[in-house]
Amino acid sequence: MRKEIKKNAAIELNPNVSVDCVIFGFDFDKLNVLVINRESVDGVQWALPGNLIYDDEHLDQAANRVLAELTGLQHIYLEQIGAFGDPNRISKESDRSWLQSIRAQPEARVITVAYFSLVKMEDYQPQASSFAKSAEWIPVNEIRELAFDHFDILQTAKSRLKQMIKIRPIGFNLLPEKFTLSQLHKLYESILDKPLDKRNFRRKIQKLNIVMSLEEKQSGVPHKPSQLFMFDKEHYLLLTQNGFDNFGF
Amino acid sequence: MRKEIKKNAAIELNPNVSVDCVIFGFDFDKLNVLVINRESVDGVQWALPGNLIYDDEHLDQAANRVLAELTGLQHIYLEQIGAFGDPNRISKESDRSWLQSIRAQPEARVITVAYFSLVKMEDYQPQASSFAKSAEWIPVNEIRELAFDHFDILQTAKSRLKQMIKIRPIGFNLLPEKFTLSQLHKLYESILDKPLDKRNFRRKIQKLNIVMSLEEKQSGVPHKPSQLFMFDKEHYLLLTQNGFDNFGF
DNA sequence: GCTCTTTGTGTCATTTTAACACTTTCAAAT
DNA sequence: ATTTGAAAGTGTTAAAATGACACAAAGAGC
Numbered sequence: 001m002r003k004e005i006k007k008n009a010a011i012e013l014n015p016n017v018s019v020d021c022v023i024f025g026f027d028f029d030k031l032n033v034l035v036i037n038r039e040s041v042d043g044v045q046w047a048l049p050g051n052l053i054y055d056d057e058h059l060d061q062a063a064n065r066v067l068a069e070l071t072g073l074q075h076i077y078l079e080q081i082g083a084f085g086d087p088n089r090i091s092k093e094s095d096r097s098w099l100q101s102i103r104a105q106p107e108a109r110v111i112t113v114a115y116f117s118l119v120k121m122e123d124y125q126p127q128a129s130s131f132a133k134s135a136e137w138i139p140v141n142e143i144r145e146l147a148f149d150h151f152d153i154l155q156t157a158k159s160r161l162k163q164m165i166k167i168r169p170i171g172f173n174l175l176p177e178k179f180t181l182s183q184l185h186k187l188y189e190s191i192l193d194k195p196l197d198k199r200n201f202r203r204k205i206q207k208l209n210i211v212m213s214l215e216e217k218q219s220g221v222p223h224k225p226s227q228l229f230m231f232d233k234e235h236y237l238l239l240t241q242n243g244f245d246n247f248g249f
Numbered sequence: 250m251r252k253e254i255k256k257n258a259a260i261e262l263n264p265n266v267s268v269d270c271v272i273f274g275f276d277f278d279k280l281n282v283l284v285i286n287r288e289s290v291d292g293v294q295w296a297l298p299g300n301l302i303y304d305d306e307h308l309d310q311a312a313n314r315v316l317a318e319l320t321g322l323q324h325i326y327l328e329q330i331g332a333f334g335d336p337n338r339i340s341k342e343s344d345r346s347w348l349q350s351i352r353a354q355p356e357a358r359v360i361t362v363a364y365f366s367l368v369k370m371e372d373y374q375p376q377a378s379s380f381a382k383s384a385e386w387i388p389v390n391e392i393r394e395l396a397f398d399h400f401d402i403l404q405t406a407k408s409r410l411k412q413m414i415k416i417r418p419i420g421f422n423l424l425p426e427k428f429t430l431s432q433l434h435k436l437y438e439s440i441l442d443k444p445l446d447k448r449n450f451r452r453k454i455q456k457l458n459i460v461m462s463l464e465e466k467q468s469g470v471p472h473k474p475s476q477l478f479m480f481d482k483e484h485y486l487l488l489t490q491n492g493f494d495n496f497g498f
Numbered sequence: 499g500c501t502c503t504t505t506g507t508g509t510c511a512t513t514t515t516a517a518c519a520c521t522t523t524c525a526a527a528t
Numbered sequence: 529a530t531t532t533g534a535a536a537g538t539g540t541t542a543a544a545a546t547g548a549c550a551c552a553a554a555g556a557g558c
Contacts, residue, residue: 016265017334017360055358059334083332083362085266085308109304111266111362113332167412182505199507200547207545223504224554431536448538449516472535473523 013052015108019063020050020150021078022114022157023071024140025121026174028183031140031190032121033154036070036132038098038147045094046138047147048154050112051130052103063115071135072127077173078115081157085111089149098147102131112149116157118173165191167243169210172231178214180226181205208244210236262301264357268312269299269399270327271363271406272320273389274370275423277432280389280439281370282403285319285381287347287396294343295387296396297403299361300379301352312364320384321376326422327364330406334360338398347396351380361398365406367422414440416492418459421480427463429475430454457493459485 023034035046049070053062060078068074087109090096099106126135140158145151165171171187185201205211211229218225272283284295298319302311309327317323336358339345348355375384389407394400414420420436434450454460460478467474 014265014358016263056336058336059332059360080331082329083308083360085362087305087307109263111308111332111360113334113360163416180505197547197549198505199549202506204546218505218555220556221504222556223502224506226505429536446516446518447536448518451537453515467536469525470535471525472533473537475536 011054011056013104014055015052015103015105016110018050018052018110018112019059019066020048020084020112020114020153021063021067022048022081022116022154023067023073023076024116024118024157024161024174025124025137026118026187026190027121027137028186029190032137033140033143034071034073034126035136035138035143035146036128037134037136038131039133045098045147046143046145046150048114048150049132049135050150052110059113060115063113069130070128070132072129073119073124076117076119076124078117081114081116081153081160083111083113084149084153085109086149092147095148112153114153114157116160118161118170120174120176122176161191162193169208169236169239169244172210172236178216178228178230180218180228181211182226184211184229208235208239210239260303260305262353263304264301264352264354265359267299267301267359267361268308268315269297269333269361269363269402270312270316271297271330271365271403272316272322272325273365273367273406273410273423274373274386275367275436275439276370276386277435278439281386282389282392283320283322283375284385284387284392284395285377286383286385287380288382294347294396295392295394295399297363297399298381298384299399301359308362309364312362318379319377319381321378322368322373325366325368325373327366330363330365330402330409332360332362333398333402334358335398341396344397361402363402363406365409367410367419369423369425371425410440411442418457418485418488418493421459421485427465427477427479429467429477430460431475433460433478457484457488459488 021034025032025034034049036049038045038047049067051066051070053059053066057065059080063078064074064076067076067078089110090099096106121137126137128135140154143151143154146154161170165188171184171191174187175183181202184205185196185198188201189196210232212232214228214230216228218228270283274281274283283298285298287294287296298316300315300319302308302315306314308329312327313323313325316325316327338359339348345355370386375386377384389403392400392403395403410419414437420433420440423436424432430451433454434445434447437450438445459481461481463477463479465477467477
């Protein structure tokens, strides 16, 4: 669908502006991030899904398109992190040669606009396509290096996430419809990267009035089954819009 | 100095990426923002200082350069707000004709990276040059319209500022070396756009340990002279680096 | 029925918050 | 010299939020 328009010659990839996506997922144990793989001589090299934008595209649209093209993930609310544009961002030889293989103007100065999002891992099975050889979830804490300036971008995304979780009830995007407070608890601990007192956490969450306890309980677990919860959508939306002060763990 | 390099043909303005600067100043009464003027048939039209970047420039450098070229303001710490890039951002006819007069490729798709900063108004007398006909401080609340998407950018900058003042002791950039707590109080009220209780405000500020009372007092004022304060630089830096939770007015 | 594992719950001392009004000090005017 | 106007400066209290802390309950598997 994009391709037809592209033939129209007026609308081409803009060689100077790209988008990159930092997609966080949660596996009930730790934070993961979605990366794509390029094969190189020196072995595997991970990168964030990203590519150039088209001249007639909104940045947000471009981010969604690129993400879908490379990983198959669609219909995701992406929030902008900011622009990154070190003129020397292509410092590694491996980056340079990779660009040679995928870009019409591999030497062009590129500034990239980074986006991030939080998704339920179970809902999205990444499927690599286009120039991505594979697309995988990798635990955030295991990542030591990424292509280009993607490692910087990831760090920025992580710290943005830390700030945001104190102000808005995000993080709920990362959990399935029905969830336990323990899962939510662990999620907050993963994002903030520090332990939180269980009782105080529960008290605080409940006071926000965004979770409703269901009749249902966990079953099949070899221990006391946990109460399941859902979001109270009304309050949830309200808080998402207004934000909240003082959620200071 | 930039010009010599420019003749070198290899390094040119990048037609697709610009920077815009939102510079806030405080006149002890209200927030102001620095805008430049372009003359148009329909009268005055304000814009944020901004222009295209060079291909070899860091974005942050570009922002500083452009700001200096258009308004004379130099040595200002600029913080990025984000990228703006609606492909239809040039919707007004007046914007289009202005671009015709200043850009080599007036129709090019542009994405702009916005920056903001806080300065002491008294320290910086804007001096228009380049394509800016004038450069002036305008009260933020009086601005109803700006060129391109600059009004959006301003709104984003304002709300970013609101968030930030709760987390970091910025705002001090906006005051002279010696200041009164009333001035600081009014500044916080201007930024947060709501009244704050005087006594509670003072208590809270003092607990942060970033202001030191001087021996000196105001003089020549037709009312009880106010104690003057300075920043305790050590604590100030510490807090600027670490941020602080729970400064929730 | 014993063991293992995770859930779920309450109190208390301390700190933080928000609301609220009157006296002090100076310059200017009379 | 006295008055007036205008902003500075100061403390208490009741309510809410925080952080620290430990043990019983429920189910699965053996």
